[in-house]
Each structure stands twice: as C-alpha cells, then as structure tokens.
Amino acid sequence: xxxxxxxxxxxxxxxxxxxxxxxxxxxxxxxxxxxxxxxxxxxxxxxxxxxxxxxxxxxxxxxxxxxxxxxxxxxxxxxxxxxxxxxxxxxxxxxxxxxxxxxxxxxxxxxxxxxxxxxxxxxxxxxxxxxxxxxxxxxxxxxxxxxxxxxxxxxxxxxxxxxxxxxxxxxxxxxxxxxxxxxxxxxxxxxxxxxxxxxxxxxxxxxxxxxxxxxxxxxxxxxxxxxxxxxxxxxxxxxxxxxxxxxxxxxxxxxxxxxxxxxxxxxxxxxxxxxxxxxxxxxxxxxxxxxxxxxxxxxxxxxxxx
Amino acid sequence: xxxxxxxxxxxxxxxxxxxxxxxxxxxxxxxxxxxxxxxxxxxxxxxxxxxxxxxxxxxxxxxxxxxxxxxxxxxxxxxxxxxxxxxxxxxxxxxxxxxxxxxxxxxxxxxxxxxxxxxxxxxxxxxxxxxxxxxxxxxxxxxxxxxxxxxxxxxxxxxxxxxxxxxxxxxxxxxxxxxxxxxxxxxxxxxxxxxxxxxxxxxxxxxxxxxxxxxxxxxxxxxxxxxxxxxxxxxxxxxxxxxxxxxxxxxxxxxxxxxxxxxxxxxxxxxxxxxxxxxxxxxxxxxxxxxxxxxx
Ligand SMILES: Nc1ncnc2c1ncn2[C@@H]1O[C@H](COP(=O)(O)OP(=O)(O)OP(=O)(O)O)[C@@H](O)[C@H]1O
Ligand SMILES: [Mg+2]
Numbered sequence: 001x002x003x004x005x006x007x008x009x010x011x012x013x014x015x016x017x018x019x020x021x022x023x024x025x026x027x028x029x030x031x032x033x034x035x036x037x038x039x040x041x042x043x044x045x046x047x048x049x050x051x052x053x054x055x056x057x058x059x060x061x062x063x064x065x066x067x068x069x070x071x072x073x074x075x076x077x078x079x080x081x082x083x084x085x086x087x088x089x090x091x092x093x094x095x096x097x098x099x100x101x102x103x104x105x106x107x108x109x110x111x112x113x114x115x116x117x118x119x120x121x122x123x124x125x126x127x128x129x130x131x132x133x134x135x136x137x138x139x140x141x142x143x144x145x146x147x148x149x150x151x152x153x154x155x156x157x158x159x160x161x162x163x164x165x166x167x168x169x170x171x172x173x174x175x176x177x178x179x180x181x182x183x184x185x186x187x188x189x190x191x192x193x194x195x196x197x198x199x200x201x202x203x204x205x206x207x208x209x210x211x212x213x214x215x216x217x218x219x220x221x222x223x224x225x226x227x228x229x230x231x232x233x234x235x236x237x238x239x240x241x242x243x244x245x246x247x248x249x250x251x252x253x254x255x256x257x258x259x260x261x262x263x264x265x266x267x268x269x270x271x272x273x274x275x276x277x278x279x280x281x282x283x284x285x286x287x288x289x290x291x292x293x294x295x296x297x298x299x300x301x302x303x304x305x306x
Numbered sequence: 307x308x309x310x311x312x313x314x315x316x317x318x319x320x321x322x323x324x325x326x327x328x329x330x331x332x333x334x335x336x337x338x339x340x341x342x343x344x345x346x347x348x349x350x351x352x353x354x355x356x357x358x359x360x361x362x363x364x365x366x367x368x369x370x371x372x373x374x375x376x377x378x379x380x381x382x383x384x385x386x387x388x389x390x391x392x393x394x395x396x397x398x399x400x401x402x403x404x405x406x407x408x409x410x411x412x413x414x415x416x417x418x419x420x421x422x423x424x425x426x427x428x429x430x431x432x433x434x435x436x437x438x439x440x441x442x443x444x445x446x447x448x449x450x451x452x453x454x455x456x457x458x459x460x461x462x463x464x465x466x467x468x469x470x471x472x473x474x475x476x477x478x479x480x481x482x483x484x485x486x487x488x489x490x491x492x493x494x495x496x497x498x499x500x501x502x503x504x505x506x507x508x509x510x511x512x513x514x515x516x517x518x519x520x521x522x523x524x525x526x527x528x529x530x531x532x533x534x535x536x537x538x539x540x541x542x543x544x545x546x547x548x549x550x551x552x553x554x555x556x557x558x559x560x561x562x563x564x565x566x567x568x569x570x571x572x573x574x575x576x577x578x579x580x581x582x583x584x585x586x587x588x589x590x591x592x593x594x595x596x597x598x599x600x601x602x
Contacts, residue, residue: 120401190438192434192436192438193438193440193441195396195399195434195438196434196438196439196440196498196501197440197450198396198399198427199394199396199427199431199432199434199502200427200428200431200450200451200454200501200502200505201424201425201427201428201451201454201455201505202424202451202454203424203454206454210450210454211440214441214442215440215441
C-alpha cells in the first residue's frame with residue numbers, strides 16, 4: 001500500500017516490493033475472508049441438514065410401502081388392513097392442482113403483464129400490495145375464506161365441499177407466486193426488443209403477445225411450474241374445502257374430493273400400522289410429484305435464454 | 307438564434323428566408339450555387355422535445371429531401387437520437403416526453419390529431435444502434451412486420467426480397483430457420499434493416515447503426531445505405547465524421563446550448579447543408595471546430 005500523502009512518481013513505482021511480500025493488512029484480510037467463507041459454509045449446512053433428514057425420513061419409510069398397488073388402488077375399508085393405496089388421493093390432488101392451475105395461471109400472467117407494461121399504472125400498486133399480502137396469508141385462512149365464500153350455504157355460494165372449492169383455495173395460494181415470478185421474468189426481456197417491435201409498427205398488445213411473452217416464455221414456464229408444485233403440496237387449505245374422500249371422485253362439485261395430504265393426515269392419526277404405512281408412501285408420492293415438477297422447471301430454466 | 311441560422315440554410319426552397327441571413331450564409335447561398343435537391347420528403351418545423359421539464363432539443367427546423375441520405379452529427383447529448391425518434395413518433399413511448407412543433411411527412415403533419423403513430427411507424431422505419439433481432443428465426447424476424455399487418459401469403463417472396471435488398475440473402479439463404487441471434491453483429495444489423503424494409507416504409511431512420519460493428523461490417527452497411535438511397539429516404543445519426551462524409555448527401559450539425567441561467571443543456575441545430583459544404587466550408591465556426599476536432 002502506498003501512503004496516501006505521497007504522490008506516486010515514476011521513482012516510487014520502480015521501488016515497489018516483490019509481489020511475494022504480503023502487507024500486514026493483506027494477511028488480516030485473507031484471514032477474515034477465510035473465516036467468513038467458513039461461517040457461510042456452516043449456514044448452508046444448517047439449511048441443508050433438515051432438508052436432508054426430512055427427505056431421508058420420507059424415502060426410507062415411504063419406499064417400502066410404495067408400490068404399483070399403492071398407485072392404482074384405493075384404501076381398504078379399515079385402517080387396520082395393510083395393502084391398498086392412495087389412488088383416490090392421487091387423482092384428487094392432480095385434479096385439484098390442474099383446475100387450480102387453469103384458474104391461477106391465466107389470471108397471474110395477465111396481472112404480471114399489466115404490472116410489467118404499466119409499472120406506474122393506476123392499479124399497479126394495489127395489485128402489488130395484494131400479491132404481497134396474499135403471499136403472507138396462512139394457508140388455513142385461505143381454506144377458511146373459500147369455505148365461507150364458496151362452500152357454506154349461509155352467506156356463501158353453497159357449492160359444498162368438493163373439487164372446485166379445493167381448487168379455488170389452491171389457486172389463491174398459487175396466484176401471488178405466479179404473479180411475482182412472471183413479473184420478474186417479463187422484466188428481464190430487453191427493452192431493445194420491444195422498441196424493435198414498436199419501430200416496425202406493432203401495437204402494444206402485439207408487442208406483448210408476439211415479442212415480450214415469447215421471449216420470456218421459458219422463464220415464465222419455470223415460474224408457473226414452481227407455483228403449481230407449491231400448490232400441489234398444500235394440505236391445510238383443503239381441510240375445509242375438499243374435505244377428503246376415500247373413493248375416486250371425478251365430479252367438479254357436489255361431492256367431497258380426496259387429496260394425498262388429507263389421506264396422510266387421517267392415516268397418521270390412527271394407531272394402526274396399515275394406515276401409517278400408507279401415509280408414509282403417500283408422503284413419498286407427494287415428494288415425487290413436487291420434486292418432479294421442480295426438476296422439470298429447473299431443466300426449462302437452464303434452457304431459458306432471453 | 308441558432309435555429310434562425312438553420313432556417314436560413316433551409317434547403318430546396320431556393321428563395322431566401324425572411325430576415326436577413328448573416329453574411330456567411332449569404333455567401334454560401336449565392337444564387338445559382340444552391341445544388342439541385344430532390345423534393346422535400348419530411349419537413350421538421352420548430353420542433354422542441356421536452357423530457358418532463360427538461361428541454362432536450364429546441365426549435366429545430368430543417369427539411370429532409372426524398373431519396374437522399376441526411377446525416378445528423380453533433381456532440382453526445384445534443385439530442386440527435388431524440389430528434390430522430392420524433393420523426394416516427396417513437397418518443398411517444400417515452401413517459402414524460404412531449405414534442406411541440408410540426409413534423410410533416412408527404413405534406414401531412416404526423417402529430418396532427420387523428421394520426422395513428424402505428425401507421426407513422428409503418429411508413430417511417432427505424433434501425434437501432436445495437437442490432438436487436440428478435441430471438442426468432444431469420445425468416446420470422448423478417449416476416450414479423452408483414453405478419454403484424456395480417457399478411458400471410460407470399461411471405462417467402464417478401465422475405466427473400468427484403469433480405470436481398472439488405473444484401474444479406476446470399477449469406478443466409480440456406481439457414482433461414484436458424485435464430486437471428488446466430489448471425490454476426492454486422493449480419494444482425496443487416497437483418498434488422500431487412501426487417502425494417504419488409505414493412506415497406508419509404509423513410510428509414512438509423513441511429514448510429516454501425517457503432518457496434520467492425521470497420522468491414524461498417525463499410526458493407528454504408529454501401530448498402532448508398533444503394534438503398536435510390537429507393538428510400540434515409541436519416542442517419544452518426545458519431546463517425548468519415549461516415550457522414552462518405553455516405554450522406556446532407557449533413558445537419560447539432561450542438562449543446564448551455565443556458566447558464568436555468569442550468570440547462572439544450573440541443574440546437576447549428577446548420578444543415580450539403581455534406582461537402584459542411585465538411586469543407588462550414589458557415590458556422592462551431593461546425594468547423596467540431597469537424598476538425600477542435601470542439602470545446
Ligand atoms: N428517456 C429520456 N428521459 C429523460 N431524458 C432523456 C431521455 N432520453 C434522452 N434524454 C436526455 O435528452 C438529451 C438528449 O439525448 P439524446 O439521447 O437525444 O442525445 P444524443 O445526441 O443522441 O446523444 P448520443 O450521441 O450520446 O447518443 C440528453 O441530455 C439526455 O440526457
Ligand atoms: Mg443517441
């Protein structure tokens with residue numbers, strides 16, 4: 001280090017010490033750097049260890065009872081009995097997640113496009129505020145709200161428990177995630193491209209539809225899939241909306257719908273080995289579904305290049 | 307004061323503008339020495355552009371002749387890009403930007419009420435500083451504009467014609483399905499020119515189209531511009547004096563006018579004339595200073 005008072009001259013530049021001589025300050029900096037690297041490594045481990053334990057638990061306990069039979073049959077009448085499976089829950093979870101995605105993805109994309117095109121628009125801050133609040137609402141409350149609005153006959157629409165009510169609550173949970181991740185992705189589209197489109201005489205909607213959205217498509221897909229995966233893993237909002245069932249339900253309304261998480265809840269609550277075994281396998285299935293979706297999302301993200 | 311000079315040098319009209327032009331201008335405009343130019347295609351009249359409360363360019367007046375290349379030169383920040391963008395209403399897209407004055411295209415004010423800026427941009431195309439092809443195939447890049455207008459048939463011919471016109475066809479004819487981004491910078495810029503041509507404009511605005519290119523690619527684009535001038539009216543912004551001298555028929559010199567009172571740096575047009583005149587015999591000392599590199 002040169003002393004700040006002396007102006008560097010050609011002479012002082014010539015007399016610099018060898019690069020091998022570390023200044024005392026430099027040694028201290030190197031030590032701090034090493035220390036910080038260690039601390040950060042520890043925090044990463046602290047975050048990873050619970051995840052690893054969780055995965056290990058589910059896989060080691062769930063792998064055994066997981067089978068083709070588990071995927072293709074419904075539960076036996078008694079929790080005491082072994083065998084049988086979660087077909088009803090798997091169908092219900094996929095069904096409700098699918099319907100929820102159909103509701104939340106178009107809505108969420110539309111909101112994200114609005115926020116991106118009119119960042120200072122009249123409703124932009126309102127939309128942002130509500131997506132933020134919605135991200136923080138506990139999912140049981142989402143279930144409660146949907147119960148009051150859709151399920152309950154007094155004050156609500158009186159649709160009763162079922163697929164639609166469950167899907168609606170999942171959609172509410174997915175929506176803010178879709179909006180936020182999509183807005184992020186749309187913002188990454190270079191202004192250059194939009195300028196080029198406008199320069200060619202494209203209207204605003206043409207620019208959005210033909211340039212902005214396609215350019216952001218891979219990133220949008222990733223965000224949407226992650227949001228869907230998040231919804232697929234939710235159980236709490238379904239307690240008061242889907243209610244749960246033991247048979248495969250294909251109706252949209254009028255009959256309670258099954259869900260993997262709800263079946264697990266029932267299974268673990270009973271003191272019977274058969275039900276508990278199936279619940280572990282159910283957890284394993286749920287992790288397969290969400291992990292599968294996340295892996296697809298990551299693969300798409302890696303290909304995304306705006 | 308500056309725009310008066312500019313008006314004094316207004317082209318094509320032949321007749322002296324009202325108000326006595328200063329001596330130098332009178333010298334330059336000695337009757338008979340005024341070269342014959344093509345008809346006026348675009349006329350810029352008293353144009354000022356503000357971004358919020360800040361005036362970026364003030365009171366610019368000049369005419370752009372048809373089928374000629376007009377170069378806009380001047381120091382950074384003097385509002386060349388701003389002015390260029392007013393010619394096809396791209397400034398409408400900048401929040402807070404306001405344009406006053408008139409820009410007349412084929413005798414019609416493009417800022418008149420009822421004029422659709424989209425229609426203006428279809429007639430007056432634009433090529434940007436940085437090549438910006440869409441992340442689509444070469445074919446789809448060129449077909450983009452025509453498709454916007456609902457054209458579906460004979461696209462192949464139009465794409466080929468546009469690429470030929472942009473002197474790119476031979477290099478890409480075997481890989482039209484490849485991404486436009488797979489091309490070199492110079493090729494990308496020619497693709498952007500082809501893309502602009504495909505909408506069938508008659509004016510093309512170019513904002514420093516070669517500043518991201520190497521000298522050889524630059525020369526190719528310059529050749530292309532000279533070739534295109536028979537069919538199109540071209541307005542080009544450039545920082546490269548030699549480029550202005552090489553390609554343009556007319557050169558407009560802008561500078562920054564410092565308003566000490568309001569602490570504002572506003573762009574003004576100093577003069578516009580035949581490129582030869584500007585480069586060898588400029589009437590305003592500031593022009594000469596800038597061109598010879600003695601700009602303060
Ligand atoms: N979108 C904008 N918002 C606010 N001010 C702007 C905007 N664009 C340009 N300006 C200002 O207007 C003035 C002129 O800018 P402009 O880009 O037109 O200059 P230029 O002559 O093209 O410069 P350069 O040669 O560096 O490209 C500058 O002072 C600039 O800061
Ligand atoms: Mg510029």
